[in-house]
Amino acid sequence: MKRMIVHCESGSTEMVLLEDERLVEYAAERSQKRGLVGSFFKGKVVNVIPGMQAAFIDIGQKKNAFLYIDDLLHPNLEKQPKPKPSIADLLRPGLELIVQVIKDAIGNKGARVSTHYSLPGRWLVYMPSAGYVAVSKKIGHEDERCRLKEIGEELRTDEEGLILRTVAEHEERKAIAEDLTLLRDQWALIKEKGERGFAPTALHHDLSMVQRLMRDAYSPETDEIIMDCPERADEASVFLNSMFPGRTPRVVVYNGEVPLFDSYGVKQQLDRDFGRKVWLPGGGYLVWDQTEALTVIDVNTGKFIGGENLEDTVFQTNLEAAQEMARLIRLRDTGGIIIVDFIDMESDSHRAHVLDKLEHCMRGDRTQHHILGWTKLGLLEMTRKRMREESTVAVAEAFPTSRGNGKGKINGMS
Known part of the structure; x- marks a missing residue:
């Protein structure tokens, strides 16, 4: 529940x-x-920078939006030209086009926009010109994946693209078709406003x-x-x-x-979970250090002494840490590169088990993420796509926390 x-x-x-x-x-x-993520604008090209393969687009915000070449080419990789053309051959200052915000403005950076349009519904994501059907990877049963893919292929036109979402598992064809109809109508209205409006202007705001x-x-x-x-x-x-x-x-x-x-x-949970030092249920703790693009999570045994030996103590602490950090990454909406400094384990099977635990617990996160595995230094590396502005500022204002220094590992281990 x-x-x-x-x-x-x-x-x-x-x-x-x-x-x-x-x-x-x-x-x-x-x-x-x-936030503007998901919103559509009719924008005007302000500047084209071939050396960056990017352009700046005026969408009526304080800062011009950033459009990268990969977000301008066809949304289906198989239909993109090879070699990749110069963005200067595709855009020029003064050109007007419909763009969708895929990442909010953060800090000194303006919003990132794309022409790979997508409209999410309850059961599917509608992509007007992607030309393919995909099914959420979180739907594991092959028969159900095939059923949903067949429904998508039957419903879409040649140029349309559909992604069947995780919640569509076992859903009836009728409900999926109704969802698609609503999204088609929504896109038609956006296009109509885009044809009539003058840039820069807002065409559609997300929910x-x-x-x-x-x-x-x-x-x-x-x-x-x-x-x-x-x-x-x-x-x-x-x-x-x-x-x-x-x-x-x-x-x-x-x-x-x-x-x-x-x-x-x-309030009590927020105050605890957004602190720099977060205690684990078993007595270990995490130390959380974050920059704009990189987050480092340090695992410590703390007060936990429950294992039969040192290796077992370390292993149990790391397992508990993997489960808790998966929840906290989702709660804090942590994005960018994430490096986890688990306590050193001698056993390869223990490292594999901790990795499996983290992957399993991260499945509940709806945000796109990728766990890359262990580095040569014994650190765990992963990435997570954060599109909206963080909520940590609001939390810090409402729930000031004691940051603590969180130093040290068991016997100096790292």
Whole structure:
């Protein structure tokens, strides 16, 4: 069972997702700083830089957006020209085109945009010109993968592309077809606005943070949404009824005297889970250091002495760390390169087991990620694609934490 808890204030919304009463996702959205990922704009080329194979596009924001050559060529790799052309042969200053934001502006960088358009629905992702059908890798049963792929091929036109999402597993063809029809209509409206509008102008904005979570993760049979704003709760019920006709969503309005996040222990969990030093249930701990593009997670045995010998103690601590860091990476929305300094293990089978544990626990993360494995220095390397601005700033403002120094390993081990 999942529980979504949404706290609303004037100009801002905070949301957490709990699985088995443990936090796995947090997001904050300010009405004046709402993310742009997924939104469509009619933009104008400002500058083309052949040396970078990129162009800057005016989409009406404070900073010009960045369009890379790979995001301009055909979305199907098999249909891209080889060798790759110069971007100067494809774009010129003053040219107007429809672009979609794929990464929010972060720091001094403007938003990243693409012409590989995609519109996510409940059961599938619609790509108007990708020309292929794919099925989520998280659907493991081969018969079900084949069934969904056949449905996608039957429904799409020659130029259209579809990705059947994980939640589409065992879903009826009719529901998938209805989802596709809605997304086609949405794309047709975007194109029509693009043909009529002048650049730069917004053509379509993605769903709100809460609506995206309901679309991607909510199951009306088992899940519950708790909100402390009656008006937003009514909006959520309408949205869910449109998505799940005939099924009554469980949307609860909270009106207790204690603040909502305090009542469900959310504030305490956030304060603990966003600290630099995070204790593991067994007594070990993680030290979390983060820069703009790189995050380093250091594993320590701390107070844990439960193993039969040193190797077993280290192994058990690393297993526990792998499970907990998978949850925290998702909760913190950590992106970029992630390096994990597990405590050294002598056994190859132990290293393999820890890697398997991390991969298994990361399967619940809907964000694209790739675990590369062990480096020659014995570090574990992975990447995760973070498209929206981090929520850690909002957490730091609301829940100041004691950072601690987190130094040291067992007997100086690293």
